[in-house]
Amino acid sequence: MSPIDTPAAVGRPAAKRGRPRRADADDAILAATLELLSEVGVAGLSMDLLAQRAGVGKATIYRRWDSKEALILDTLRMMSTPIPVPDEGTVRDDLFAYMDAVIQHFRPGRGSDTLPHLIEASCYDDQLRASLDHYLRDRQSTTRLILHRGIERGELPVDTDVDLITDVILAPFFYRHLLTGATVDREFTHRLVEFALR
Amino acid sequence: MSPIDTPAAVGRPAAKRGRPRRADADDAILAATLELLSEVGVAGLSMDLLAQRAGVGKATIYRRWDSKEALILDTLRMMSTPIPVPDEGTVRDDLFAYMDAVIQHFRPGRGSDTLPHLIEASCYDDQLRASLDHYLRDRQSTTRLILHRGIERGELPVDTDVDLITDVILAPFFYRHLLTGATVDREFTHRLVEFALR
Amino acid sequence: MSPIDTPAAVGRPAAKRGRPRRADADDAILAATLELLSEVGVAGLSMDLLAQRAGVGKATIYRRWDSKEALILDTLRMMSTPIPVPDEGTVRDDLFAYMDAVIQHFRPGRGSDTLPHLIEASCYDDQLRASLDHYLRDRQSTTRLILHRGIERGELPVDTDVDLITDVILAPFFYRHLLTGATVDREFTHRLVEFALR
Amino acid sequence: MSPIDTPAAVGRPAAKRGRPRRADADDAILAATLELLSEVGVAGLSMDLLAQRAGVGKATIYRRWDSKEALILDTLRMMSTPIPVPDEGTVRDDLFAYMDAVIQHFRPGRGSDTLPHLIEASCYDDQLRASLDHYLRDRQSTTRLILHRGIERGELPVDTDVDLITDVILAPFFYRHLLTGATVDREFTHRLVEFALR
DNA sequence: GATTAACCGAGACGGTACGTCACGTCTTTAA
DNA sequence: TTAAAGACGTGACGTACCGTCTCGGTTAATC
Numbered sequence: 049m050s051p052i053d054t055p056a057a058v059g060r061p062a063a064k065r066g067r068p069r070r071a072d073a074d075d076a077i078l079a080a081t082l083e084l085l086s087e088v089g090v091a092g093l094s095m096d097l098l099a100q101r102a103g104v105g106k107a108t109i110y111r112r113w114d115s116k117e118a119l120i121l122d123t124l125r126m127m128s129t130p131i132p133v134p135d136e137g138t139v140r141d142d143l144f145a146y147m148d149a150v151i152q153h154f155r156p157g158r159g160s161d162t163l164p165h166l167i168e169a170s171c172y173d174d175q176l177r178a179s180l181d182h183y184l185r186d187r188q189s190t191t192r193l194i195l196h197r198g199i200e201r202g203e204l205p206v207d208t209d210v211d212l213i214t215d216v217i218l219a220p221f222f223y224r225h226l227l228t229g230a231t232v233d234r235e236f237t238h239r240l241v242e243f244a245l246r
Numbered sequence: 247m248s249p250i251d252t253p254a255a256v257g258r259p260a261a262k263r264g265r266p267r268r269a270d271a272d273d274a275i276l277a278a279t280l281e282l283l284s285e286v287g288v289a290g291l292s293m294d295l296l297a298q299r300a301g302v303g304k305a306t307i308y309r310r311w312d313s314k315e316a317l318i319l320d321t322l323r324m325m326s327t328p329i330p331v332p333d334e335g336t337v338r339d340d341l342f343a344y345m346d347a348v349i350q351h352f353r354p355g356r357g358s359d360t361l362p363h364l365i366e367a368s369c370y371d372d373q374l375r376a377s378l379d380h381y382l383r384d385r386q387s388t389t390r391l392i393l394h395r396g397i398e399r400g401e402l403p404v405d406t407d408v409d410l411i412t413d414v415i416l417a418p419f420f421y422r423h424l425l426t427g428a429t430v431d432r433e434f435t436h437r438l439v440e441f442a443l444r
Numbered sequence: 445m446s447p448i449d450t451p452a453a454v455g456r457p458a459a460k461r462g463r464p465r466r467a468d469a470d471d472a473i474l475a476a477t478l479e480l481l482s483e484v485g486v487a488g489l490s491m492d493l494l495a496q497r498a499g500v501g502k503a504t505i506y507r508r509w510d511s512k513e514a515l516i517l518d519t520l521r522m523m524s525t526p527i528p529v530p531d532e533g534t535v536r537d538d539l540f541a542y543m544d545a546v547i548q549h550f551r552p553g554r555g556s557d558t559l560p561h562l563i564e565a566s567c568y569d570d571q572l573r574a575s576l577d578h579y580l581r582d583r584q585s586t587t588r589l590i591l592h593r594g595i596e597r598g599e600l601p602v603d604t605d606v607d608l609i610t611d612v613i614l615a616p617f618f619y620r621h622l623l624t625g626a627t628v629d630r631e632f633t634h635r636l637v638e639f640a641l642r
Numbered sequence: 643m644s645p646i647d648t649p650a651a652v653g654r655p656a657a658k659r660g661r662p663r664r665a666d667a668d669d670a671i672l673a674a675t676l677e678l679l680s681e682v683g684v685a686g687l688s689m690d691l692l693a694q695r696a697g698v699g700k701a702t703i704y705r706r707w708d709s710k711e712a713l714i715l716d717t718l719r720m721m722s723t724p725i726p727v728p729d730e731g732t733v734r735d736d737l738f739a740y741m742d743a744v745i746q747h748f749r750p751g752r753g754s755d756t757l758p759h760l761i762e763a764s765c766y767d768d769q770l771r772a773s774l775d776h777y778l779r780d781r782q783s784t785t786r787l788i789l790h791r792g793i794e795r796g797e798l799p800v801d802t803d804v805d806l807i808t809d810v811i812l813a814p815f816f817y818r819h820l821l822t823g824a825t826v827d828r829e830f831t832h833r834l835v836e837f838a839l840r
Numbered sequence: 841g842a843t844t845a846a847c848c849g850a851g852a853c854g855g856t857a858c859g860t861c862a863c864g865t866c867t868t869t870a871a
Numbered sequence: 872t873t874a875a876a877g878a879c880g881t882g883a884c885g886t887a888c889c890g891t892c893t894c895g896g897t898t899a900a901t902c
Contacts, residue, residue: 161369181425184427229375303873308864502890564755566758567755568755608837688857700860700880701879702879
């Protein structure tokens with residue numbers, strides 16, 4: 049979910065009236081959100097605190113985002129450092145490298161309650177549900193890219209079920225991380241990749 | 247997490263003094279919780295409302311459970327109808343049948359915010375985290391049973407990695423359900439089972 | 445308080461530069477204020493609503509009046525229908541007639557919170573305090589006129605304390621109206637007039 | 643308006659259940675209100691600040707009073723030092739002395755916006771209107787007592803209209819104080835008393 | 841005719857206070 | 872001692888206004 053009222057339509061002159069939105073407020077708010085997420089987590093991030101930190105009125109936040117959660121999701125989208133696409137030469141090694149990075153990325157810490165929070169919030173907000181879905185499917189793109197590259201190279205059969213393998217590789221990671229709390233280490237992800245490419 | 251202070255040790259007369267705990271309060275509370283979960287979801291389940299519904303003081307609830315979430319988890323454990331263990335003759339058909347039932351069980355509805363809520367809450371409460379892990383690993387037992395039965399029957403090789411296959415079958419279900427919002431239907435679970443048993 | 449910057453001095457060309465004030469904006473604002481006062485009272489009259497109703501920007505209002513209350517007071521001054529000066533032949537009958545009209549004028553209704561609001565606001569704004577004083581003393585002029593006419597006619601002694609009698613007749617009306625909530629009817633005002641002229 | 647739910651009915655054992663209201667909270671709240679009224683006036687008295695000052699949750703205040711204004715009125719009733727009943731020997735001197743004290747009491751200062759605030763608020767709240775009426779009529783009792791004492795002593799005729807004279811003496815004070823802003827000094831109140839007793 | 845300065849409607853801005861709600865604890869009387 | 876009832880302190884919520892500011896765009900008097 050992007051900030052509300054983004055004049056997405058190209059070519060429309062937007063016929064702006066009234067004082068325009070402060071251009072730098074979005075950034076200030078997103079930056080403050082990112083700061084607070086890592087300092088106090090989602091649980092400690094109140095809208096009052098956020099507004100104060102961003103040097104902004106609460107109304108300015110609500111004018112731009114529908115909810116705290118829409119804002120947080122946008123913060124993840126815009127501010128979080130992306131996991132780079134590895135290029136080790138083979139699908140197997142690319143997936144090994146990528147999953148190593150994923151493990152690093154989901155280290156437990158102050159911000160590790162963010163994704164669970166968004167998941168719960170999306171139960172009550174269809175628009176957020178759609179945005180979160182879109183965001184998380186986007187994060188599959190690296191895995192998909194690696195697999196497609198493998199098919200092009202002839203390393204994988206042309207009829208490889210990319211969707212399924214993507215799920216099979218990524219899902220157990222989140223399943224263990226969020227649900228069963230089982231160990232997620234390199235040994236596990238490597239075993240998983242071997243199984244998926246078997 | 248079981249109710250606090252359960253006189254687990256048999257034989258100890260407990261040397262009770264004062265008014266004894268109401269024997270039926272636990273059940274009344276669990277039943278009211280289950281009712282409210284399906285009526286208003288976790289989001290609408292406040293402790294005040296719950297106490298009123300159960301005809302119980304709030305302190306009585308907190309005397310028996312550490313938190314709202316511990317209670318909810320116990321409610322799931324005690325009150326929710328278990329998914330029966332199928333016995334179709336082959337591992338493949340057992341897993342097909344089981345996953346069909348799982349799909350039914352996680353139909354969207356009033357109570358479908360329960361698991362996400364517990365997942366988030368477990369970020370802030372180590373004891374809950376442990377209890378939830380235990381509960382969810384418990385729910386893997388049917389899948390494991392089916393696989394072990396297959397090994398005994400000689401249907402699966404003796405060195406089958408039961409842990410991994412369990413994750414590979416169950417994880418994508420929750421991953422799609424909670425994270426990407428992708429379709430989860432019989433076609434998908436069947437494809438998944440085929441892949442896992444390939 | 446009149447609109448700010450009124451070029452009161454006649455003959456001074458004021459050497460205006462720039463676009464002149466919209467001539468009809470004052471009226472539009474005053475009219476909208478009067479409308480809203482009777483529709484939603486002072487309490488419901490927000491500056492945003494008022495600007496919208498008058499088809500005017502908020503800044504245009506603040507350019508012309510110092511505050512919401514200065515505007516409201518001006519609205520009363522300019523727009524409210526004045527109570528006519530009676531001429532019944534005697535001081536007694538004139539006062540009877542006038543007080544009857546006053547009773548009518550202060551009927552309870554949507555706009556009856558206006559005066560109390562101005563009274564409170566004038567606690568925080570010396571200029572408003574002065575303007576309100578001036579306005580309310582102005583409204584004594586009819587009573588004063590009636591009394592002075594009586595003195596000229598020889599109906600009242602020449603040393604009549606007009607100030608005091610004015611207060612004695614008008615004050616109990618407002619005192620009961622605003623403070624004690626006691627009944628204010630013709631019987632009361634007549635008794636009052638009789639006492640004052642005794 | 644007294645604190646909500648006061649078990650006014652005598653003889654009813656009240657059949658109290660649950661934790662009783664903190665006995666000292668009322669006092670703490672009233673005292674904090676009085677403090678803040680004199681420090682920052684009604685305008686600066688926010689419920690958050692008040693709760694903090696009283697060492698009490700906001701909900702505790704709202705549990706006991708319907709509104710900020712009901713609380714303020716109660717504060718006046720309970721905490722404000724009453725004007726003593728003078729006993730100078732004659733009605734005239736008693737009234738002189740009393741009005742002198744009234745003038746002192748309504749000195750301008752931090753708390754002088756309190757009465758105007760309550761008057762406005764009572765436009766929007768019938769219960770407050772009734773309470774304020776009752777409070778202000780109560781404050782007439784000293785004047786009435788002085789007049790009745792005069793009748794008993796034979797100093798005033800038995801058919802003296804006590805209601806009217808009370809209004810005639812007190813009303814101009816508030817009228818000038820709140821409305822016209824005219825001078826209210828000893829000279830004026832003495833002239834007023836002389837006129838009323840004429 | 842070009843420039844300039846004050847105006848215009850619209851609406852975003854930083855603040856502040858509101859009254860409600862839920863949390864988990866505490867305090868009463870009764871059993 | 873536990874029970875039901877319900878008050879407690881805390882703190883976040885999302886809304887509504889305030890009075891100011893900032894746009895793009897008029898509209899005159901001045902140059």
